[in-house]
Amino acid sequence: LLKISGEIIANVMARWEADQAQQSKVAELSVLQSLSMVMTEANSVEELLVGSLTILGETFYTHNSGIALVDEEAGILRAIHKxxxxxxxxxxxxxxxxxxxxxxxxxxxxxxxxxxxxxxFVEVFEDIKSEMCVPIISAEKVIGCINIESRTLGAYSQRDQDLVEIFSRQLATGIEKIRLFEQVQELAIRDSLTELYNRRHFFELAEAEFAKATRYGTPLSVIMMDVDDFKAVNDSYGHGLGDHMLMAVGEVFRKGLRISDIAGRYGGDEFVVMLTGSDIQAAKLLSERLDKMTRNLQVAGTRGTVSITFSQGIAILDETCHNLDILLDHADQALLVAKRTRTGQLLVWGEDVYEDS
Known part of the structure; x- marks a missing residue:
């Protein structure tokens, strides 16, 4: 009788363990299927993270779920919580x-x-009693972590940890895929040398801003800029130093412009900046600031060191600008006159340069 009872108990335990394993497998597949759907639909890392937090919250009944990613450039962790x-x-x-x-x-x-x-432990949310944190690893490098918290002591088991670790591996793949896609998109709209917008993308953004300014009557100005004596620098010091000059200009623009400003490499050594919501005085101030920043630069090459100066032309949206091309042409005409007059000069269409100049 004891032998039979032992066999029954063993069979019951075996079935229970099999059921538990089956339930774990079902839970794992359900979570991964949900994550796969989120990965398919997400257009950004932020969308992927928010969707992932929803899955984690529903699966583990957390009081707080968070995902932190390493920002290597800023030297910090950036976290999003739900x-x-x-x-x-x-x-x-x-x-x-x-x-x-x-x-x-x-x-x-x-x-x-x-x-x-x-x-x-650092308390961010009240009454947290237990916590589980799992690293997000991609290519053997920690890129962040998943963190879930509960107001119940000992809320998470080893089985929960195993499931979150599987989730984390899939999430790492999703993050890297989106980042790679974003990098490819960014390369398609950037000039490889200066890292400013390329001509095509500048026009796409500028057309939208021109339409907005025309519709709502808001100020809009354009600065066309040309590096002085660029051909002579290339001939005397080599194209390598010329490239470094353009790279230095791109860095100055990225540091000196507002987020709302649109800067692009127009072609060769010519640059264009569209200033949204800016009248002629604001455009002049920005032009002078960029000029000052570039004049302080010394670009060194194997054959010597050179300074950078710009000739500049400014134009503002007015009643004669029926389309973007006219506005850009006004700035370009002012630039051409500035270059003919003397180097490092700034001229304004409608003030210094007119139709018959």
Whole structure:
């Protein structure tokens, strides 16, 4: 009888373990299927992260779920959270800060059954009792981590951790795919030398801003800029130094312009900047600032060192500008007269240069 009872118990336990394994497999497939759908539909890393947080919250009934990614350029971690009420929040913090920072530094998962006993725990949300944090690893490099928190002690099991680690591997693939796609898109719209917008994309953006300014009657101005004596520099110092000059100009523009300004390489050594919401005085001030920034540059090559100066032409949207081409042509005409007069000069269409100039 005891032998039979033992066999029955063993069979029951075996079935229970098989059922648990089957349930885990079903849960794993369900989570990965949901993530796959989010990865397919997401157009940005942020969309992917928000969708992933929704899946994590629904799967583990978290009071807070978060994903932090390493921002190597800024030297910080950028995190996005979703609480149990569905509110989205963002934060940034130094590497190594909190349990999240520890996981990013070590690349190892952590389950904390009672956060009050972990000296690294940083309270962001009230009444959190337990936490689980799993690294996101791509190409053997930690790029971030998944963090979920509960108001219940010991809320997460080893099985939960295993599932989040599988989720993390899939998420890493999704993040890298989107980043690669964004890089390819960025390369398609940027000039490879200056990293400013290429001519085609500048026109796409400029046409939209021209239409907006025309419709709402807001100020719009354009600066055309040409590097003085660029051909002579190439002939005397070599094309390598000429390339470095253009790269330096691109860096000045990226640092000196507002986010709303549109800068592009128009062709060769000629550049164009569209200033949204800016009248002629604002355009002059920006032009002078860029000129000052470039004059302070010394570009060195194997045959010597040169300074950079610009000739510039400015035009503002007025009643004669029936389309974008006319506005750009006005700025270009002012630039041509400036170059003929003397180097490093700024002329304004309608003030210094007219139709018959």
């Amino acid at each position: 609480d149990f009420e569905g509110r989205i929040m963002t934060e940034k913090f130094p590497p190594g800060d909190g349990i999240v920072g520890r996981v990013v530094e070590t690349g190892k998962s952590v389950r904390v059954e009672d956060v009050s006993k972990d000296p690294d």
